[in-house]
Amino acid sequence: MRKNTSKKGFTLVEIMIVVVIIGLLAAMAIPAFQKVRLDSRESAVTNDARQLASAAQQYMLENNTTTVTVGYTSTDGTVGSDLEDYVRRVGTGYTMATTLGIDSDFTISHPQLITDTNTTGTLTFTAEGQLK
Structure with missing residues (x-):
């Protein structure tokens, strides 16, 4: 009686090569994803700063004052x-x-702005809302 064995499937070497390739792709993709995420957060903060600065400038112009109080709820x-x-x-x-x-x-x-070069997560803006 003859044993019917299948020769289909992958060898251990082929599977290991695929795992190494996936690891290399992940090693390149994760830092790129983190950079995009940080850039997105910085853009959001910059946009919010421009909105706040514009609102403050408008308030100060209409009320003939040089300062304005910002009441902000972080939650x-x-x-x-x-x-x-x-x-x-x-x-x-x-x-x-x-x-x-x-x-x-x-x-x-913002805590998500903390990087190796920006250890406080702080961005500074001019009175007009431009990033310094």
Whole structure:
């Protein structure tokens, strides 16, 4: 009686080669994904800073003052106090200045902005909302 064995399938060497190739692809893709994620967060923070600065400039112009109070709730991103009529909501999780001035820089911090070069996760903006 003859044993019917199949010769289909992969050898151990072929499977190991595929695993190595997948590992190399992952090693290249993960840092690229992290960079895209960081750039996306930086863009969001920059956009929020521009909105806040624009709202502050408009408030100061209409009320003939040089400073404005920013009431910000980090859990839901709502903006209150003097700016609530100009901007309702920005991103969540920020730590930012409570007062914006007509000629003073301000900072916004977020934990997801922490990198090897930016150990505090803080970005500094001009009074117009431009990244410094």
